[in-house]
Amino acid sequence: MRKKFIFFVLIPVVIVCIVVYLFIDSWIEYGLEYAGEKAVGAKVEIDRLHVTINPISIEFARMQVANPNDTWKNLFETGKVRFALNFGQLLRGKYIIETMEVNSLILATKRTTDGSIPKPREEKPASQVQLTEQAKPALAPQDSKSSISFDIDKIKRELKIDSLLNPKNLATYRQIDSLKKQINDASVQWKTTLDEIDKSKAKLADIETRAKAINVNNIKTVQAASDALNNANIILTNANEIKNTFQTQKTLLTDDVNKFSGSIKNLDDLVAKDFRNLLNMARLPDVSMKGLAEMLLGKEILSKAYEYLGYVETAKSKIQNSSDKPPIETPARFKGQNIYFPIERAYPKMWIKKVLISGGTDKSQDPQYFYAKGEVLNITNNQRITGFPLTVDLSATKGGTTTLAIGASIDRRKELPVDKYNAVLTGLPLKQMSLGQSNFLPATITNASANASITVVIPGNQFDSHTKIFLNNMNLVFQRDPQSIVERIVRDVLASIHGFNVDLRMWRNENKFDVSFTTDLDDQLVSSTKKVIGDEITKIQNDLRNKLNAKIAEKRAELEKLYNEKREMVMSKVKEYENIFNEKLALVESKKKEIENRIEQEKKKQTDDVTKKAKDALKGIFK
Amino acid sequence: MFWLKLIANFIKILREGQTPAQVAGGFALGSILGLSPMLTLQGLVVWLVILILDVNLSAATLSLLLFSLIAFIFDPLFHQLGYFLLVNIDGLKGIWTTLYNAPIAPLTRFNNTVVIGSFVSALILFPIVYLSMKKFVISYRSTIGKRIQKTKIYQIVSKSWIVQTYQRIRRLEV
Numbered sequence: 001m002r003k004k005f006i007f008f009v010l011i012p013v014v015i016v017c018i019v020v021y022l023f024i025d026s027w028i029e030y031g032l033e034y035a036g037e038k039a040v041g042a043k044v045e046i047d048r049l050h051v052t053i054n055p056i057s058i059e060f061a062r063m064q065v066a067n068p069n070d071t072w073k074n075l076f077e078t079g080k081v082r083f084a085l086n087f088g089q090l091l092r093g094k095y096i097i098e099t100m101e102v103n104s105l106i107l108a109t110k111r112t113t114d115g116s117i118p119k120p121r122e123e124k125p126a127s128q129v130q131l132t133e134q135a136k137p138a139l140a141p142q143d144s145k146s147s148i149s150f151d152i153d154k155i156k157r158e159l160k161i162d163s164l165l166n167p168k169n170l171a172t173y174r175q176i177d178s179l180k181k182q183i184n185d186a187s188v189q190w191k192t193t194l195d196e197i198d199k200s201k202a203k204l205a206d207i208e209t210r211a212k213a214i215n216v217n218n219i220k221t222v223q224a225a226s227d228a229l230n231n232a233n234i235i236l237t238n239a240n241e242i243k244n245t246f247q248t249q250k251t252l253l254t255d256d257v258n259k260f261s262g263s264i265k266n267l268d269d270l271v272a273k274d275f276r277n278l279l280n281m282a283r284l285p286d287v288s289m290k291g292l293a294e295m296l297l298g299k300e301i302l303s304k305a306y307e308y309l310g311y312v313e314t315a316k317s318k319i320q321n322s323s324d325k326p327p328i329e330t331p332a333r334f335k336g337q338n339i340y341f342p343i344e345r346a347y348p349k350m351w352i353k354k355v356l357i358s359g360g361t362d363k364s365q366d367p368q369y370f371y372a373k374g375e376v377l378n379i380t381n382n383q384r385i386t387g388f389p390l391t392v393d394l395s396a397t398k399g400g401t402t403t404l405a406i407g408a409s410i411d412r413r414k415e416l417p418v419d420k421y422n423a424v425l426t427g428l429p430l431k432q433m434s435l436g437q438s439n440f441l442p443a444t445i446t447n448a449s450a451n452a453s454i455t456v457v458i459p460g461n462q463f464d465s466h467t468k469i470f471l472n473n474m475n476l477v478f479q480r481d482p483q484s485i486v487e488r489i490v491r492d493v494l495a496s497i498h499g500f501n502v503d504l505r506m507w508r509n510e511n512k513f514d515v516s517f518t519t520d521l522d523d524q525l526v527s528s529t530k531k532v533i534g535d536e537i538t539k540i541q542n543d544l545r546n547k548l549n550a551k552i553a554e555k556r557a558e559l560e561k562l563y564n565e566k567r568e569m570v571m572s573k574v575k576e577y578e579n580i581f582n583e584k585l586a587l588v589e590s591k592k593k594e595i596e597n598r599i600e601q602e603k604k605k606q607t608d609d610v611t612k613k614a615k616d617a618l619k620g621i622f623k
Numbered sequence: 624m625f626w627l628k629l630i631a632n633f634i635k636i637l638r639e640g641q642t643p644a645q646v647a648g649g650f651a652l653g654s655i656l657g658l659s660p661m662l663t664l665q666g667l668v669v670w671l672v673i674l675i676l677d678v679n680l681s682a683a684t685l686s687l688l689l690f691s692l693i694a695f696i697f698d699p700l701f702h703q704l705g706y707f708l709l710v711n712i713d714g715l716k717g718i719w720t721t722l723y724n725a726p727i728a729p730l731t732r733f734n735n736t737v738v739i740g741s742f743v744s745a746l747i748l749f750p751i752v753y754l755s756m757k758k759f760v761i762s763y764r765s766t767i768g769k770r771i772q773k774t775k776i777y778q779i780v781s782k783s784w785i786v787q788t789y790q791r792i793r794r795l796e797v
Contacts, residue, residue: 001675001677002674002676002677003677005674005675009671009673009674009675012674053672088726090726091727091730092723092726092727092728092729093729093730093732094729191660326710328703328706328710331702331736331737333661333698334694334695334698334737335737336660336701336702336705336735336737336738336740337702337706337735337736337737338734338735339706339709339719339734339735339736340734341716341719341720341722341723341724341734342723342724343724346724356656452769510665532786
């Protein structure tokens, strides 16, 4: 034992305690900010954090969480936040908070400083396709649509149907060539099969000889008849075996031949596809004029949808399923890998049971921001232990007129994660929203009001979202004069309406991301536009369709001729062989029948002889 | 200067002063601290033991620094060993689960692969380091020290400008 123990132990302990007491607030503040920044990917700032020892609780005056996608804005900021930690569980290294009080939650506030942080190295699982990555092409502005021309004279002048009908542009052409080659290749196989069938003819001739060799007239006894019958049965069995083999070969041949018939019929679908492709290449608008509204509205709405998908993806990736046997990682030096050993009905490493959010007082509210209130339940690192999904139920108001309700359920209790989100927005004033595209009716909507509802369900890797937007009280400012008939018509229609609905559905099934965009504006635009230019477009399209059909018909006739020739050759041969088989089989069967008759006759004759002899004998006795 | 002072103190201790057991004890305890990551409960306990027991502090500090370097090199091995102990041995899972859900024990961060791997390695090495160091101190005091003092390298180093300057400064301090 050290003699001056007090100097060596107690003094350092006291010094450490004083240092901890003096700096614990800033250490914990830094620790929370660091953890938050790691999770969010942008600055997290906490002001005036204070730790109380008895009971162990933390309180801070304000927290700002920067938006990683727009670092000059916050995702949200809070007023005073207060929570107590469960001391018993803290001794077990677990952070359990019964209730966290959050005052004055404000969404999307502006920042005075940049909220970006240096980006860490991105590590994403190679096997799983990111949702935003997959959605990007589907939500990107459609080039082909945007460059569609509506100038009928220009379309007629520039349309070169003959060069469009180049075989290189026609998938049907290539398919017909491919089918011809396949038929020629298959016909070699068919011929081989027919040759094999032909070999059976020799066996049939042998059967015929053997059958004819049985002379029924020479059968004098029952025994001879029985032998002849056995012989006939053996011949019949051989004949049936040959016939069965033939039937199998016939079925295979017929199926193989008929397979091409189906492929030839499918050419009609391919022709339709070619036609659509040609319309695209010719930059002809769809005669139904559907999609005009998408051209007008799509750019703005789809880019917003893409932005919100990013948030959904972040939530999905940050809240992970826990695993029973974690795979070994390669951590940085001195970091190691934490392995968890939870038990049922115990606490997880971290669990905030309830976050109570108040929206602040009306007096202090800034009319340009959303003030939210509500509750968030069961924030944890392991939902399988708590048995509860993370749920969010918030309602927010802005300027007394706009309301926003947000609900979410993030479930990681089972192997398949399920996320559900819903949001309803009412009375959102839209001071400015761009409309159209640079080459099609560029315009701006001003002073409109929007209502929207969004539902998102993400079970595992699938995704389904429905968005409904209703715009009303809108005014339009056009940036230039109309440059085509369609632009003029669309402008006239838009000038006469004050609102419209938009339905946007985005979904992913089996790794395919799709978007469907519908609006009642389409119907209004279609009826007006179709009246004016629909006939002209239809005429051009019909011309293109007729020329395409004529070109394909010529090529198709070659294919059908080849196919019919080969088919006829195979089928006639098969028919011929079938007749021969049936003929020989009939011969053997008739021979068998003759023998059976002969046997019957012989039996009858012998029975008669025996009867006659018996009668004669009886007559002798009774005389 | 801290380094020179530390090494000088250690060499001095090797020659005379505290017993070989005290020097070896300090060195062995320092090795536990050096091999394990900082800021664990067991680390604090080992510090307390060093401060309470009359072991040599210079030896402990030098050992801490030396074994920290070794720990840096062998960190991936400690991680592998820790993962093996925590995940692959089914028989130990009950103990880990009990400890994980018991009070205080989780503060040792035993469920971290590097912490458990390095701590177990340090415990295994402890008697070896202690006995080796004790033997070395005894040998140094009896034979090795004198032999080293006679070597040309020692003569050159001890008369070098750096050592002379250090000794002058040390005298001024005293």
